[in-house]
Amino acid sequence: MSNVNAVSFTILVVLFAIVTVCGFAAARWRRAEDMMHLNEWGLGGRGFGTFISWFLLGGDLYTAYTFIAVPALVYAVGSAGFFALSYTIMVFPIVFVFAPRLWSIARVHNYVTPADFVRGRYGSSGLGLAVAVTGILATMPYIALQLVGIESVLIVMGVGGSSSNTFVNDLPLIIAFIILAAYTYLAGLRAPAMIAFIKDTLVYVTVIVAIFYIPAKLGGWGHIFSVADAHLKTTNPKTGKPFGSLVPTPAGYWAYATLALGSALALFMYPHAITGVFAAKRRDVIRRNMAILPAYSLVLGLIALFGYMALATPGVSQIVKSHASNTQLSVPAMFQQMFPSWFAGIGYSAIVIGALVPAAIMSIAAANLFTRNIYKEYFRPNADPAEQTRVARWTSLVVKLGALIFVLSFSKTFSINLQLLGGVWILQTFPAIVAGLYTRWFHRWALIIGWAVAMVYGTVEAYRTPGNGQLHFGSSTAPILGHIIYIAIAAFVLNLVITIVLTLIFRAVKLPAGVDETQPTQYSADPEGAPAATVPTPAGTGAP
Amino acid sequence: MAQSTPPGKSPATWVAVTILLLIGIFGTLWVPIYARTTPMWGDFPFFYWYQLIWVPVVAVLSYICYLLLRTKPASRPGVSPPPSGGDAK
Numbered sequence A: 001m002s003n004v005n006a007v008s009f010t011i012l013v014v015l016f017a018i019v020t021v022c023g024f025a026a027a028r029w030r031r032a033e034d035m036m037h038l039n040e041w042g043l044g045g046r047g048f049g050t051f052i053s054w055f056l057l058g059g060d061l062y063t064a065y066t067f068i069a070v071p072a073l074v075y076a077v078g079s080a081g082f083f084a085l086s087y088t089i090m091v092f093p094i095v096f097v098f099a100p101r102l103w104s105i106a107r108v109h110n111y112v113t114p115a116d117f118v119r120g121r122y123g124s125s126g127l128g129l130a131v132a133v134t135g136i137l138a139t140m141p142y143i144a145l146q147l148v149g150i151e152s153v154l155i156v157m158g159v160g161g162s163s164s165n166t167f168v169n170d171l172p173l174i175i176a177f178i179i180l181a182a183y184t185y186l187a188g189l190r191a192p193a194m195i196a197f198i199k200d201t202l203v204y205v206t207v208i209v210a211i212f213y214i215p216a217k218l219g220g221w222g223h224i225f226s227v228a229d230a231h232l233k234t235t236n237p238k239t240g241k242p243f244g245s246l247v248p249t250p251a252g253y254w255a256y257a258t259l260a261l262g263s264a265l266a267l268f269m270y271p272h273a274i275t276g277v278f279a280a281k282r283r284d285v286i287r288r289n290m291a292i293l294p295a296y297s298l299v300l301g302l303i304a305l306f307g308y309m310a311l312a313t314p315g316v317s318q319i320v321k322s323h324a325s326n327t328q329l330s331v332p333a334m335f336q337q338m339f340p341s342w343f344a345g346i347g348y349s350a351i352v353i354g355a356l357v358p359a360a361i362m363s364i365a366a367a368n369l370f371t372r373n374i375y376k377e378y379f380r381p382n383a384d385p386a387e388q389t390r391v392a393r394w395t396s397l398v399v400k401l402g403a404l405i406f407v408l409s410f411s412k413t414f415s416i417n418l419q420l421l422g423g424v425w426i427l428q429t430f431p432a433i434v435a436g437l438y439t440r441w442f443h444r445w446a447l448i449i450g451w452a453v454a455m456v457y458g459t460v461e462a463y464r465t466p467g468n469g470q471l472h473f474g475s476s477t478a479p480i481l482g483h484i485i486y487i488a489i490a491a492f493v494l495n496l497v498i499t500i501v502l503t504l505i506f507r508a509v510k511l512p513a514g515v516d517e518t519q520p521t522q523y524s525a526d527p528e529g530a531p532a533a534t535v536p537t538p539a540g541t542g543a544p
Numbered sequence B: 001m002a003q004s005t006p007p008g009k010s011p012a013t014w015v016a017v018t019i020l021l022l023i024g025i026f027g028t029l030w031v032p033i034y035a036r037t038t039p040m041w042g043d044f045p046f047f048y049w050y051q052l053i054w055v056p057v058v059a060v061l062s063y064i065c066y067l068l069l070r071t072k073p074a075s076r077p078g079v080s081p082p083p084s085g086g087d088a089k
Helices: A006-028 A050-061 A064-077 A079-109 A114-122 A125-157 A166-187 A190-218 A220-233 A250-267 A271-278 A283-292 A294-312 A316-322 A327-338 A341-379 A385-409 A412-427 A430-437 A444-464 A487-508 A520-524 B011-029 B046-069
Strands: A477-480 A483-486
Touching (some): A050 A190, A050 A294, A064 A125, A064 A294, A079 A271, A079 A283, A114 A341, A125 A341, A125 A385, A125 A412, A166 A190, A166 A341, A166 A385, A220 A294, A250 B011, A283 A294, A294 A327, A316 A327, A341 A385, A412 A444, A430 A487, A444 A487, A477 A487
Antiparallel strands (some): A477 A483
């Protein structure tokens, strides 16, 4: 740790300390009478207006992995990595359609998780369990990847990583995570909601400065694009093909479009995204946010361009190569090479704090799922709100600890592989959740079987895909029916086909369809006033 | 809360919203229309500035849809001021 830049390091520590204070103080923010209720701990009182929701959702959806992995992909393969921009462009029109209905039905029935809705809609705790398990499975590696993002900043800073003692190496990461776990335990969703303000300010400042300052120092965008173009045209010794291209080639069109569409459909199936939606105060807050959240997409597009800026920055490629060609170091390395050390410290903080907000929300969302759809459903049907909140708090600790152990004991590649699988898995809950918002036509058992087959197919297909120097899980795209497409989309189509065919059969033989506890008008309801916490839960007591 | 579930938007409104949102999605879903270098904008190849332009375009489309579907702001004083300052009537 001898060559740590004292200025950068101090700034990171100070900003981290400020965030910690805010995290603990958040427990008193917008305080409710009864904090021992999942509507409070797990959903921040269900009372966030447009402004806070914007920060919360933005802080929630744009993770450290986005800030690190998207530019890393652009750095490595060029234009193909820009699917992320296309994805964040189309996600908001898609979500605009169904999120208000999901919010309304959740508010009327006091649902805390998407699995609560599926269970109530189809009268099937099994389908609810499938949605809950998928959500938890997909979220765990996502949390782990937040840690990987923090790690890449620490490596570039020279903090840890050089000692022969692994515990010392990982100590900064462990401390950061223990503090995060503590204030999440205490304040619940209020903590990340409050920290999101600091996170987003840091991110916006860093991105705006970088996008003007670095190109000016490097000799302009013309120079950056021509350096990137020249590099991408050279042959990658590993594959014998060019590294990539400045504009997608026809062979890559399908991959680009299906990755963008699949990721956009999947994003709001993730429990942490739905948690952000459920925390909104009014139905209009959600639609209004779909019009203002694209501000973050613009930031993401600019961050993606960091990949090219890093290619044109002298010294970055040496740093990346000296760490086993870990392209995820490219952006922190560019900050180090181009910024004065105090501003590099701001940039590092943006990435590190940018990881804490989503990690907190993800652990809360996973904890809500476990508590509502596994613990209460199968172990303690009579658990009162206070007991549920206690269980969720402890679960959030366990989830974070699990992610920490995971990152420290397995290779980074393994986390990234699982994250890739997470995207494939979570999309398979789309039919049950989104179709369920519009129609009860689909049969619950058809949905379960379609989900199960697609989960297995997607996992096997991802396992069979070599690439990137690995035999398995080499890529999220695979050649299917003559085109290179995103595995999640292939599995999703299979899921839909099976579900439709089986629904026709099950309805023909009149298999029991289950009891629907929702009513059509409730999907456009806009109840106002006190969040359901003060009302004796009407829906939770529905079925034993 | 006399009327908390007003489905009363005309079919024409829903058609308009559907079309606007589909435009927003297909603008970048159809890759061949923008996978090209020219025309350049400054130093930016078409592929890049086209997508960056779509971000505000989609924001505007979503905002129009929001206005089209917005229910009349509940006339409760003090809770949240209606954004457009539109006093009913």
